Amino acid sequence: MTLTIHGIVSSRAARPLWAAAELGLAHEHVPTHYLGGATRTPEFLALNPNGRLPVLVDQRPEGEVRVWESMACTLYLARHHGKGDGSDIAPANAAEDAEALRWSFWAVTELEKDALTVLMHRAVMPPEQRKPELADQAERRLVVPLRVLEQHLQRQQGRGHSWLAADRFTVADLCVASVLNWATPAAELMARFPLAGEWLQRCVSRPAHVRLRATP
Known part of the structure; x- marks a missing residue:
């Protein structure tokens, strides 16, 4: 193949x-x-x-x-x-598959547009082209989905799990982290949600992601 x-x-x-x-x-x-x-x-x-x-x-x-x-x-x-046996990022059962689906779709519908606005107008675009008011508005809207994520992580913590869908890093974490990472220039916003911030750092610090970001 x-x-x-x-x-x-x-x-x-x-x-x-x-x-x-x-x-x-x-x-x-x-x-x-x-x-x-x-x-x-x-x-x-x-x-x-x-x-x-x-x-x-x-x-x-x-x-x-x-x-x-x-x-x-x-x-x-x-x-x-x-493998689908709980040894990698693939869902190992229907419950994990459902979590991967819902959190991935959630990231697109609830996070992506505003996270991208933050990234562009806080960091990527040339300073003279940035519109801070657009980033401000996006950050205010992101409070709602970030609160949802924070509460879910808190519930997972209570179950002894430190990831979104299971007791290990899965594709659910990867998909959400790949979107939320765009919002990291909003430092004050992220500081309001410590569990989400700590979880995101664990995701993007994984060797596979670090190596990927070092790719020319």
Whole structure:
């Protein structure tokens, strides 16, 4: 089997690339950039007619499987390339699978837009192009989902678990952390939610993620 992931680390492709690293999967990384028209060529549009990253292509004995959307790519890798026995990031049972699904969808619907606004207007964009008022508004909205996350982590702590879905790091943690990490420039906001902040640091400090971020 041949597994190929199209995208760069500084894009949403980081999510399936992180998952592949956690799972120890041999794969080809095609570092396609989202700028400069690379995702609008006929060749790329044949992979994803939306012209967006990432794209995952899995050559399997039964035929080619192609996946768009970063969370879908990441969940696919865990489900179809993980062991599923509780030894890696893949869900080991229906309950863990449900947690992975709901927290991944939650991250997209409740966190991503505002976390990205914080990242862009607090850190990434040139200072003269930033609009602090947009970041301020985004941070105020993020209070609600961060409170949900904090309360869940508190309940997990009471069960003796320090991760979102189980007593180990799973794809649920990976997917949510990959989004929440964008909000870290909002230091005062993150300080209000110490369990979420500590959990996030444990996620992004994992060797697979550290190595990934060191990729040129």
